[in-house]
Amino acid sequence: MYTYERPKVEYKGLSRIIVGLATKWGPIGIPLLLRFAWGVFFAALVFVVAFVWLVQRLINPLLPWFVRDLVVVVGLLAFVCVVAIIGIWGERKVSGRIQSRLGPMRTGAWHGWAQSLADGLKFVQKEDLIPRDADKPLFRLAPYVALVPAFCAYLAIPFGVGWVFRDSDVGLLFVLAMLAIEVLGVIMAGWASNSKWSLYGAMREGCQLVSYEIPMGLSLLAAVVSVGTLSLTELGRIQDGGWWSWLLFQNPFLFLAFFTYYIASLASCKRSPFDLPEGESELVAGFHTEYSGFRFVMFFFAEYAGMFAVSALATIIFLGGWNSPIPGLASPLWFVLKSTFLVWVQMWVRWTLPRIRIDQVMHACVKYLLPFTLLLFVGSSLWQLYDNPDHPLFEGFGAVLRFGLGCLGLLLLGLFFAGAAYGFYNRNRLVGQMVRKHLPGA
Amino acid sequence: MTPSDIIELLKQNHASSVVSAAAEGPYPHAVIKAEELKTIAAFLKTQPRLRFDLLRCISAIDWPAKNNIELAYDLISTSLGHAFAVKVVLDRADPQVESLSAVWPAAEWHEREAFDLMGVVFLHHPDLRRILMPEDWPGHPLRKDYQDIVEYRGLKFNP
Amino acid sequence: MKEIELQYRHPPDLLHDGEIPSDIRTEELVLNMGPQHPSTHGVLRVILQTDGELVLKATPYLGYLHRCAEKIAEKVTYRQFTPYTDRLDYLAAMNNNLGFALAVEKLGGIETPPRADYLRVIFAELNRIASHLMATGSYGLDMGAFTPLIYCFREREWVMDLFEAASGARLTYSYITIGGVREDLPEGWVGRCREFLDYFEPKITEYNNLLSFNHIFINRTGNVGICPPELAVAYGLTGPCVRGSGLPWDLRKATPYCRYNEFDFDIPVGRGENGAVGDCWDRYFVRVQEMVQSVRIIRQALDKLADGPVQVKVPRMVKLPAGEVYCEVENPRGQLGFHLVSDGGTSPYRLKIRGPSFCNLSVLPVLAPNCLLADIAALLGSIDIVMGEVDR
Numbered sequence: 001m002y003t004y005e006r007p008k009v010e011y012k013g014l015s016r017i018i019v020g021l022a023t024k025w026g027p028i029g030i031p032l033l034l035r036f037a038w039g040v041f042f043a044a045l046v047f048v049v050a051f052v053w054l055v056q057r058l059i060n061p062l063l064p065w066f067v068r069d070l071v072v073v074v075g076l077l078a079f080v081c082v083v084a085i086i087g088i089w090g091e092r093k094v095s096g097r098i099q100s101r102l103g104p105m106r107t108g109a110w111h112g113w114a115q116s117l118a119d120g121l122k123f124v125q126k127e128d129l130i131p132r133d134a135d136k137p138l139f140r141l142a143p144y145v146a147l148v149p150a151f152c153a154y155l156a157i158p159f160g161v162g163w164v165f166r167d168s169d170v171g172l173l174f175v176l177a178m179l180a181i182e183v184l185g186v187i188m189a190g191w192a193s194n195s196k197w198s199l200y201g202a203m204r205e206g207c208q209l210v211s212y213e214i215p216m217g218l219s220l221l222a223a224v225v226s227v228g229t230l231s232l233t234e235l236g237r238i239q240d241g242g243w244w245s246w247l248l249f250q251n252p253f254l255f256l257a258f259f260t261y262y263i264a265s266l267a268s269c270k271r272s273p274f275d276l277p278e279g280e281s282e283l284v285a286g287f288h289t290e291y292s293g294f295r296f297v298m299f300f301f302a303e304y305a306g307m308f309a310v311s312a313l314a315t316i317i318f319l320g321g322w323n324s325p326i327p328g329l330a331s332p333l334w335f336v337l338k339s340t341f342l343v344w345v346q347m348w349v350r351w352t353l354p355r356i357r358i359d360q361v362m363h364a365c366v367k368y369l370l371p372f373t374l375l376l377f378v379g380s381s382l383w384q385l386y387d388n389p390d391h392p393l394f395e396g397f398g399a400v401l402r403f404g405l406g407c408l409g410l411l412l413l414g415l416f417f418a419g420a421a422y423g424f425y426n427r428n429r430l431v432g433q434m435v436r437k438h439l440p441g442a
Numbered sequence: 443m444t445p446s447d448i449i450e451l452l453k454q455n456h457a458s459s460v461v462s463a464a465a466e467g468p469y470p471h472a473v474i475k476a477e478e479l480k481t482i483a484a485f486l487k488t489q490p491r492l493r494f495d496l497l498r499c500i501s502a503i504d505w506p507a508k509n510n511i512e513l514a515y516d517l518i519s520t521s522l523g524h525a526f527a528v529k530v531v532l533d534r535a536d537p538q539v540e541s542l543s544a545v546w547p548a549a550e551w552h553e554r555e556a557f558d559l560m561g562v563v564f565l566h567h568p569d570l571r572r573i574l575m576p577e578d579w580p581g582h583p584l585r586k587d588y589q590d591i592v593e594y595r596g597l598k599f600n601p
Numbered sequence: 602m603k604e605i606e607l608q609y610r611h612p613p614d615l616l617h618d619g620e621i622p623s624d625i626r627t628e629e630l631v632l633n634m635g636p637q638h639p640s641t642h643g644v645l646r647v648i649l650q651t652d653g654e655l656v657l658k659a660t661p662y663l664g665y666l667h668r669c670a671e672k673i674a675e676k677v678t679y680r681q682f683t684p685y686t687d688r689l690d691y692l693a694a695m696n697n698n699l700g701f702a703l704a705v706e707k708l709g710g711i712e713t714p715p716r717a718d719y720l721r722v723i724f725a726e727l728n729r730i731a732s733h734l735m736a737t738g739s740y741g742l743d744m745g746a747f748t749p750l751i752y753c754f755r756e757r758e759w760v761m762d763l764f765e766a767a768s769g770a771r772l773t774y775s776y777i778t779i780g781g782v783r784e785d786l787p788e789g790w791v792g793r794c795r796e797f798l799d800y801f802e803p804k805i806t807e808y809n810n811l812l813s814f815n816h817i818f819i820n821r822t823g824n825v826g827i828c829p830p831e832l833a834v835a836y837g838l839t840g841p842c843v844r845g846s847g848l849p850w851d852l853r854k855a856t857p858y859c860r861y862n863e864f865d866f867d868i869p870v871g872r873g874e875n876g877a878v879g880d881c882w883d884r885y886f887v888r889v890q891e892m893v894q895s896v897r898i899i900r901q902a903l904d905k906l907a908d909g910p911v912q913v914k915v916p917r918m919v920k921l922p923a924g925e926v927y928c929e930v931e932n933p934r935g936q937l938g939f940h941l942v943s944d945g946g947t948s949p950y951r952l953k954i955r956g957p958s959f960c961n962l963s964v965l966p967v968l969a970p971n972c973l974l975a976d977i978a979a980l981l982g983s984i985d986i987v988m989g990e991v992d993r
Contacts, residue, residue: 095747098748099747099748099751099752100751100752100755101751196630196632196633197632200654200974272745273745273817275745276745276975351747351748352746352748352811353745353746353815353817354741354744354745354746354812354815354817354818354821355744355745355746355817355821356817356820356821357820357821357973357975357976358654358973358975359654359973360820360821467924468707468708468924468925468926469924469925469926469927495834495835496834496837496839496850497837498837498927498929498936498938498955499927499938499940499953499955501927501940501942501951501953502953503925503942503950503951503953504951514925514927514940516927516938516940516955518855520834520843520848520850520855523855523856525856527927546835546837547835547836547837547963547967548835548836548837548960548963550963551959551960551962551963552837552960555959559671572664573663573664574663574664574667574992574993575664575667576664583669583672584671584672584951
């Protein structure tokens with residue numbers, strides 16, 4: 001009889017220590033952790049709050065900057081990880097509900113909230129497979145090149161006034177540049193996998209991401225031109241007068257620029273309908289087919305971090321950032337709420353639309369989106385030229401238009417809630433409801 | 443057209459090729475000479491009253507008792523709606539017949555299957571190689587005297 | 602004798618506007634779309650020669666699911682072979698059973714009672730609905746729309762429950778046997794079936810809104826893999842593939858069997874509404890419309906259902922007189938044919954199975970050149986193969 005014998009793996013160095021600790025203390029520690037999960041959670045919360053208070057109390061404001069930087073970076077890293085974890089769980093729940101099923105329900109009692117954690121643990125203990133003829137240095141390097149820039153983008157994103165790692169005059173440029181480095185990681189991954197299918201994914205990826213950076217940047221530039229600064233904090237601060245002062249409603253060109261930016265950012269994040277580089281039905285998983293275990297987790301995290309980063313950018317520039325719709329109640333929570341809403345819309349779009357073919361993707365970018373965004377940019381610039389007290393007639397017209405756009409925004413929001421209410425009240429009748437009538441016992 | 447009409451038309455135009463015919467019964471067919479197969483096929487396809495444009499199936503039947511292999515070509519006309527079958531009898535030791543892939547391209551894969559599983563060689567076939575069995579499989583499995591192999595590429599079968 | 606002129610329209614040449622400059626050196630890539638692949642619908646291997654994204658040649662390699670059904674048929678008895686027919690096109694098992702039963706009954710001169718015939722029609726059409734749901738859902742999946750697949754599977758669950766109540770199995774039923782159907786319906790089954798039909802009909806409109814008329818889907822599948830009707834018939838395509846090319850050829854209307862001539866239904870054909878006639882969208886949409894027609898047929902059959910025996914007395918060891926027969930039925934994927942040769946014994950002397958997917962697949966090397974790589978998935982999905990039938 002033919003039996004499979006698992007090859008014995010010898011760990012060396014730091015891995016050996018970690019694996020030794022995990023195998024020794026894991027079987028005792030993990031059940032304990034799960035048994036006292038709530039306690040651990042609250043203890044961690046208390047610890048974090050105490051640590052922050054302690055740091056604030058004990059650290060002299062003149063202490064070296066690197067302590068403050070360290071704390072903020074650790075906090076941002078934690079935030080990005082939490083965003084990715086909640087994003088993955090949210091994606092599975094959202095996709096489940098759209099597809100008339102429930103999504104994860106078991107791991108962690110309440111709606112499977114611990115599913116991502118469990119998946120993370122599973123990935124970490126997987127065998128590290130590298131294809132035999134793969135380019136090993138590049139193969140190992142690629143996930144880091146994809147993940148680290150996605151994290152670096154968060155260094156310049158302000159969550160509120162003063163809630164930013166480094167407030168820079170060219171913050172927008174920095175964020176866009178960081179998001180663009182991810183392309184390198186993807187191409188490296190596709191090339192180093194020594195698989196023609198991964199190579200296809202990488203090549204399509206290269207085309208798509210790089211070309212959609214242009215409409216993305218141009219749409220943002222339309223907003224920059226109307227404010228006159230690349231600083232993200234300044235862009236946010238300008239919109240602190242209530243929802244009618246949000247840059248979205250200043251200008252019909254900016255209104256449209258938001259939507260073109262959103263579409264271009266979908267393509268830049270390789271999200272459906274632009275997910276041909278990781279097209280599951282054709283290329284299995286595209287450029288990250290050969291990646292398993294923790295390396296795959298890094299790509300996955302990079303994707304969700306990137307999603308949140310581009311939504312954060314849209315929030316700051318178009319939707320008022322950390323400002324509330326009613327003037328005065330600014331808080332980072334508004335920022336997180338708005339960004340989460342945009343991420344949720346990204347997921348909604350993903351599970352509704354089919355995939356666009358690569359030549360149609362390029363066609364759409366170069367022939368439609370690019371000229372359109374150029375037009376918006378020019379229009380926004382010209383608007384600035386005339387929308388000042390030197391041209392009172394135009395200024396009046398501009399004010400009326402702004403009011404109209406503001407009302408349009410309210411109307412869209414109202415429609416959104418009306419649609420949600422309609423779906424809720426008719427939830428037994430529409431496609432997407434969970435049908436149980438025909439099951440035995442129903 | 444009824445099967446007897448079809449056989450009548452066939453006999454009118456190619457009387458020498460028809461060996462035998464059966465119009466009644468569950469399987470109306472005509473047995474024709476193997477050398478005339480392609481001419482008959484073209485005739486069946488292009489004759490305006492017949493117009494058999496859909497080749498449904500090519501079945502190879504092994505008769506070791508009669509020492510021959512029969513090929514049955516089942517045809518149907520999508521425009522006129524009638525169905526018919528044409529059979530050819532080949533020598534079992536060296537079954538060869540002209541390929542009909544120039545007349546009905548559907549025959550390509552059916553003939554490949556007949557070659558693969560029964561060993562019938564189709565002359566002038568564009569790409570005659572095995573289709574269901576692996577390329578280096580010995581023998582033709584659907585023959586009645588086929589002996590199953592015990593070892594293939596290092597894998598042993600335990601009968 | 603005139604050779605066939607295969608002139609068909611190539612999709613617009615999207616990549617090369619005019620000549621490629623002579624100083625650009627391009628290389629062909631040989632790509633293996635191996636037996637394991639998400640969009641080959643089973644274990645099919647296609648070797649593609651591509652120039653970048655443009656496919657130059659596609660060669661399919663079959664035989665990975667060859668299970669020697671025809672050789673086995675020569676060893677087992679007629680009744681014992683019915684479960685093997687289930688596993689040919691495992692998504693349309695009832696239709697396969699029907700084809701084999703009709704072949705045996707035609708050779709043996711066995712006549713089935715009317716109730717059995719109507720039950721056969723009901724189950725065959727229900728299985729057509731289930732098979733087309735699977736085909737359209739997985740086609741959406743190939744195109745990247747994950748949600749319609751789950752919706753189609755949800756409806757399919759209902760059909761499977763109906764089948765399980767009647768036959769005891771969810772996928773391979775062996776319900777339609779020689780002489781009729783295996784056993785009568787349980788109580789309340791007809792009511793549940795009508796409930797399903799009432800629930801299902803509006804869903805088709807919703808699938809159309811979600812997938813069929815979605816512009817992205819139309820861009821992916823319209824004008825891709827155009828198969829003119831002459832080419833389709835020449836290559837032996839049947840079923841939605843040939844009807845998608847505009848030819849109204851359906852065996853249930855052309856040579857009716859099993860009382861299909863008593864039912865009133867239409868044959869949907871491709872009309873080239875979103876591209877050329879005979880493109881992938883047409884083949885896909887023919888399947889969607891066929892589901893509507895199947896609902897019609899089932900409703901009529903349920904009305905015609907009257908009390909009576911469901912099978913005629915056939916000896917346990919079926920012995921057929923010497924002779925042969927070729928019997929075809931209209932499967933969801935095309936015409937399934939059984940060429941049954943009997944020498945008077947208890948097992949077939951030779952049983953040749955004409956699988957519709959086998960013949961439909963033969964057109965792939967003809968339609969694939971000049972497609973983009975992403976279109977191969979669209980092409981395979983629209984031809985809708987099941988490897989169980991291709992390899993038998």
